[in-house]
Amino acid sequence: MTRCTVLPIFAVLFYRDSFKxxxxxxxxxxxxxxxxxxxxxxxxxxxxxxxxLDIGPSTDDGFYYDFDxxxxxxxxxxxxxxxxxNQIIEEDLPFECITVSRxxxxxxxxxxxxxxxxxxxxxxxxxxxxxxxxxxQDLCRGPHVESTGKLRAFKIMNVAGSYYRGHETNPMLQRLxxxxxxxxxxxxxxxxxxxxxxxxxxxxxxxxxxxxxxSEKVGPGLVHWHPKGARxxxxxxxxWKKEHFKNGYDILYTPHVGKANLWxxxxxxxxxxxxxxxxxxxxxxxxxxxxxxxxxxxxxxKSGLRSYRELPLRWAELGTVYRYEKAGTLHGLFxxxxxxxxxxxxxxxxxxxxxEVKEVIRFCNMIWKTFGFTEVKAYLSTRPEKAVGEPAQxxxxxxxxxxxxxxxxxxxxxxxxxxxxxxxxxxxxxKDAIGREWQTSTIQFDFNLPERFNLKxxxxxxxxxxxxxxxxxxxxxxxxxxxxxxxxxxxxxxxWLAPEQVRILPLSDDQLEYADEVLKALQQAEVxxxxxxxxxxxxxxxxxxxxxxxPYMLIIGGKEQESNQVAVRHRLKGMKGECRxxxxxxxxxxxxxxxxxxxxxxxx
RNA sequence: GCCAGCGUAGCUCAGUGGCAGAGCAACGGAUUUGUAAUCCGUUGGUCGUCAGUUCGACUCUGACCGCUGGCUCCA
Numbered sequence: 001m002t003r004c005t006v007l008p009i010f011a012v013l014f015y016r017d018s019f020k021x022x023x024x025x026x027x028x029x030x031x032x033x034x035x036x037x038x039x040x041x042x043x044x045x046x047x048x049x050x051x052x053l054d055i056g057p058s059t060d061d062g063f064y065y066d067f068d069x070x071x072x073x074x075x076x077x078x079x080x081x082x083x084x085x086n087q088i089i090e091e092d093l094p095f096e097c098i099t100v101s102r103x104x105x106x107x108x109x110x111x112x113x114x115x116x117x118x119x120x121x122x123x124x125x126x127x128x129x130x131x132x133x134x135x136x137q138d139l140c141r142g143p144h145v146e147s148t149g150k151l152r153a154f155k156i157m158n159v160a161g162s163y164y165r166g167h168e169t170n171p172m173l174q175r176l177x178x179x180x181x182x183x184x185x186x187x188x189x190x191x192x193x194x195x196x197x198x199x200x201x202x203x204x205x206x207x208x209x210x211x212x213x214x215s216e217k218v219g220p221g222l223v224h225w226h227p228k229g230a231r232x233x234x235x236x237x238x239x240w241k242k243e244h245f246k247n248g249y250d251i252l253y254t255p256h257v258g259k260a261n262l263w264x265x266x267x268x269x270x271x272x273x274x275x276x277x278x279x280x281x282x283x284x285x286x287x288x289x290x291x292x293x294x295x296x297x298x299x300x301x302k303s304g305l306r307s308y309r310e311l312p313l314r315w316a317e318l319g320t321v322y323r324y325e326k327a328g329t330l331h332g333l334f335x336x337x338x339x340x341x342x343x344x345x346x347x348x349x350x351x352x353x354x355x356e357v358k359e360v361i362r363f364c365n366m367i368w369k370t371f372g373f374t375e376v377k378a379y380l381s382t383r384p385e386k387a388v389g390e391p392a393q394x395x396x397x398x399x400x401x402x403x404x405x406x407x408x409x410x411x412x413x414x415x416x417x418x419x420x421x422x423x424x425x426x427x428x429x430x431k432d433a434i435g436r437e438w439q440t441s442t443i444q445f446d447f448n449l450p451e452r453f454n455l456k457x458x459x460x461x462x463x464x465x466x467x468x469x470x471x472x473x474x475x476x477x478x479x480x481x482x483x484x485x486x487x488x489x490x491x492x493x494x495x496w497l498a499p500e501q502v503r504i505l506p507l508s509d510d511q512l513e514y515a516d517e518v519l520k521a522l523q524q525a526e527v528x529x530x531x532x533x534x535x536x537x538x539x540x541x542x543x544x545x546x547x548x549x550x551p552y553m554l555i556i557g558g559k560e561q562e563s564n565q566v567a568v569r570h571r572l573k574g575m576k577g578e579c580r581x582x583x584x585x586x587x588x589x590x591x592x593x594x595x596x597x598x599x600x601x602x603x604x
Numbered sequence: 605g606c607c608a609g610c611g612u613a614g615c616u617c618a619g620u621g622g623c624a625g626a627g628c629a630a631c632g633g634a635u636u637u638g639u640a641a642u643c644c645g646u647u648g649g650u651c652g653u654c655a656g657u658u659c660g661a662c663u664c665u666g667a668c669c670g671c672u673g674g675c676u677c678c679a
Contacts, residue, residue, distance in 0.1 A: 072607085072608065072609095073608085074608075074609070075609080158673060158674075159607095159608070159609095159673085159674085160607070160608070160673055160674030160675070161606065161607025161608060161673095161674065161675055162607080162674065162675045162676090163606075163607090163675055163676060166675075166676075167676080168605075168606070168675085168676050168677080172606060172607045172608095172675075173607085173675095174607075174608080175607095175674070175675080177673095177674080207615075208615090214671095216652080216669075216670050216671085220669095220670070220671090267679080268679075270679085271679040272679050273679095274677095275677090275678075275679080323678085325677085325678075326605055326606095326676080326677060326678090327605070327670090328605065328606070328607095328674090328675085328676085328677095329605090329676085329677065329678080330671090331672090335678090420679075421679075422679085448679095505638095505639085507636080507637065507638060508636040508637055509636060509637095510636070535634095535635080535636085535637090535642090536635095536636095536637080536641085536642070537635095537636090537637050537638085537639095537641085537642060538637065538638050538639055539637090539638085539639070539640065539641065539642085540640080540641050540642080541639085541640095542638095542639045542640055542641095543639090543640035543641055544640085544641085545640090546640055547640080553639080555638070555639065557637090557638060558638095559638085567638085567639085569639065574639080575639070
């Protein structure tokens with residue numbers, strides 16, 4: 001039931017306060033960007049024939065304009081569009097506003113079919129305004145900068161298709177994206193940030209570091225974890241399980257397929273069938289691969305008569321599910337078709353919900369901090385128009401969610417009416433090392449499934465009662481979480497997660513034997529280590545270890561062999577001097593235990 | 605699913621209607637090395653797949669598969 005592959009929020013690209021602006025400056029920037037959109041549209045109209053205009057708003061990191069035109073704009077066109085924009089800026093054309101009657105507006109827009117429809121959206125009685133710069137005129141509410149000469153720094157970023165008004169059934173327009181800043185320096189900083197994000201792309205890093213792959217032969221969106229990626233995942237899973245046991249959860253394992261009837265009862269076949277893999281026939285019965293774990297956990301709940309004395313039940317599972325995601329939506333590890341949710345379901349009484357929710361939020365926050373995500377923000381979604389369950393239940397559940405956020409001291413926003421039909425929820429967003437926000441944990445009440453599956457427990461009054469059910473995914477999916485983590489650390493995993501913690505670099509073949517002794521000692525101490533026994537100079541070995549982002553290198557030459565020591569080189573801090581191996585191991589173990597993440601790089 | 609772009613060696617990428625290329629990696633040899641690339645050599649390809657046009661297709665056309673950027677979707 002929990003949804004765990006949600007696109008990253010790339011909009012928030014600002015980091016290290018570089019672009020922190022006051023409120024009115026933000027408005028100025030929005031105006032500037034909106035004006036840039038007009039200038040871009042003006043340039044496109046000059047360069048291309050019969051352009052149908054739609055709209056060109058500012059966005060969080062720039063602006064866009066939607067057009068319909070015969071010619072397909074490609075990145076090769078960007079340069080001449082930018083040149084034309086510069087020409088318009090050079091001309092320093094004033095932005096002039098005119099107010100017209102509806103009939104006059106219709107006359108002006110008689111050849112602009114999308115604009116005419118947009119005009120129809122302007123409520124009767126509202127002023128209809130046009131802004132012009134030179135020959136270009138656009139139905140627009142404004143405001144704008146005084147003249148085109150005010151634009152100082154802009155860039156066309158990319159072009160993509162976009163449905164008119166965002167509806168799948170509407171024609172597809174061409175959307176030209178750009179960005180603009182008040183000065184070239186800020187634009188350069190922004191471009192640097194975009195570059196930084198590109199360098200951190202987990203798909204690139206995963207190839208460089210040999211973490212995972214997706215095979216065309218096997219199928220899109222199906223992830224193969226390579227030894228190094230699998231090692232990291234295994235460490236994450238071990239940590240995850242241990243923490244769950246420590247926090248009062250039990251772990252479950254459930255099947256990967258279930259009969260059609262199960263999915264009919266759960267309602268998935270009614271509401272979610274297009275998201276499920278096609279059924280298979282087994283002995284004349286239809287079976288579906290699971291897109292969610294909830295029905296199985298519910299079946300375990302129903303395997304016996306439950307007493308209020310057993311509640312709350314907290315059941316977690318690393319449950320692998322398969323969902324048919326549309327082809328065009330797949331993206332590295334962020335959006336896949338087969339993934340493992342770190343799912344949990346809590347069954348409890350009404351009296352318990354507040355404490356339970358509080359615990360879940362605390363638990364989530366603690367886990368995120370451990371992985372080095374210090375900024376966590378909550379989004380509370382309340383009852384939508386169409387909803388199941390009693391309003392009183394919704395109220396109480398919503399209140400308990402809000403109380404839990406407050407108890408944990410998290411900043412939060414409320415999305416009124418944004419909840420699922422089956423219950424209110426909290427989504428957590430975390431900020432990564434370069435300030436991007438990722439939606440991750442989700443905590444959702446469910447007033448639907450307990451009803452559909454007729455869940456009960458016997459209360460202290462001897463009567464049957466309906467338990468409360470809460471879905472919870474903490475990391476979301478292991479695949480997506482691993483992608484986020486890779487980008488967060490820029491591939492430089494901290495010691496406690498690094499698949500290879502130590503690489504031993506013998507200076508020459510004379511040290512191979514000693515290197516092997518050191519390796520065995522490290523292995524005995526459960527340190528993940530390898531020896532670079534290849535031919536070549538130390539230079540090259542250091543370089544390769546650096547590229548593989550191994551946290552520690554142990555250089556072993558004649559000197560070290562003689563003194564029975566190792567020379568320690570840290571990936572980011574360089575040489576740390578020589579010491580006895582036991583000392584190094586003790587230090588490493590300390591770092592591993594502390595799960596230190598302070599040595600993260602901001603850029604490579 | 606929709607719009608656009610792309611698909612050449614393990615990786616990064618050149619290239620042309622007429623014998624398939626480089627760097628790195630891998631492998632072999634030389635070197636025995638002190639903190640981000642030692643030298644020499646060798647191997648490596650159904651140019652995404654299938655059809656069509658052509659005397660001849662990696663190149664042109666079409667369909668399909670996959671990837672990328674968006675849009676839509678994410679009970």
